[in-house]
Amino acid sequence: MGKTARQEPATHEKARRLGEARLWLLARPYTAAELARALGVHVRTAQRYLGDLGAVPLDERARPPRYRLLASEDLSPVEALVTHSALRMLYHHAPGHNALYLEALLKLARRMPEPAQGVAIRSTEDLKRRLSRRLDEGDALGKVAEAWFRQQAIEFYYRKPGGSGQARRNEVEVYFVEVSRLNLGVYVIGYERGYHRKLRTYKLNRMSRIRPVGEAGAYSIPADFDPRRYLSDAWGVVGGSGGEPVEVRLRFRPEAAYRLREGGYPDMELLELPEGGLEARFTVGTDNEGFPLEILSWVQGWGPRVEVLGPENLRQKWLEEARQVLGEYGGMTPGDGICRGGAGW
Incomplete structure (x- = not known):
């Protein structure tokens, strides 16, 4: 006899659905109706899955209840x-x-x-x-993580590169912790509620004297905060650090183009050039002066295989530092020889 649409799926299909339900519940609590929508099944089927998985209500008084799993996930x-x-x-x-x-x-x-x-x-x-x-300094991440999980603000002193050199006090509600794709540094994203009163990004190894302040549960991460959207203009982790995002345009020689074609650079638009090179375009965040600081060292790492086309402040800084290197080690005065007049090759 054939199954009707309301019949329980076959055993292997049920096992697959249970595994999928477990992954959803490990991410966050769900009501039976929410889980049913996520899995594409009837609410009664989702309720049976909740029972099979041993899920328990997050709050017995809540209606409808949200369910969670008690056991932690075992890693394969x-x-x-x-x-x-x-x-x-x-x-x-x-x-x-x-x-x-x-x-x-x-x-x-x-x-x-x-x-x-x-x-x-x-x-x-x-x-x-x-x-x-070595001196054990690494409890900084532990303090940040504990505050984030407890929704407790942290106070710390932050020394910004290129600034006055003085460490300034910050009081931050932690929203997210990210590892930069560029330098593998750890960055803390949160709402600075003391002076700036806006979302800011801080590099962990520039933070000192970290301590929790206030009570646990004193703040809530806004429901509309999406780290993907916040970091969409970040190269490394720059999103929201001060200035407005800018478009960066780079021209790569053919011997470097293959590496870009391999991928690994999110949100980068690649345009093929007649001689086999590439023009790369992408948007990055900037600092308070509107300069895309985080991208500079990455660009310099390509040596003569890249030319900065824009923005102009990045191009001029790239040329200036190239001239300084040439003047220091090439026996030439900065401003002489190559790069005069802005020629990047």
Whole structure:
């Protein structure tokens, strides 16, 4: 006898749906109706899935109730490896060398099967030696994370590069923590409620004397805050740092173009040039002076294989520093020789 539209799916299909429901519930609590819409099933089917998964109401008094899972998600060996690799990268680039990072690395390594487990555990030995030799500064991320999870504001002092050199006090409600795709640095995004009273971005290793202030649960992250939208104009992590976003235009020689064609640069428009090169266009955030500071070192890393077409302040800074290098090490006076008159090649 054939099934009707209301009949329970076949066993393998139900298992797949249960797995999908589990992933949704691990992300956040759902009502039965919300889960049904997410899965594309009837509400009664979603209610059965909630029972099968052992989900419990977040608040017994709420109507309709939102359900959550009690058990934490177990990582598969592959997921453990991916997370372990990402954490090693974070450990190497975060300020200081916190024992908490090392502990987390060991926990993840133990989730891997042998022989990978033994090798991963041995890979932490160099980190242990570095930890014993260097000042432990890495609790900064722990303090930021705890405040973020507890919705408690933090106070810290921040020394901005290129500014007065003085560390200035900030009081921030943390909304998000991001790792830059450019320099792998950790950045904190939040509402600065002291002086600026706006959304700001702070590099973690420039923050000092971090401490929580006020009560836990004192603020709520706005429902319309979307880190994807906030970071959409960021190159590295610059979104909302002060100035208005600007379009950057770069011309790449053919010997560099292949790397851009490989991808890995979100929101970058690539235009093919007749000689085999590329023109790249993308939007980045700027600092308080309207300068796209975060992109400069990335552009300079391409050496003579790139020319800055715009914006003009980025082009002039790029040319100025190229002339300084040539004048210092090339036996020429800044302003002489190549680049005179703005020729970028």
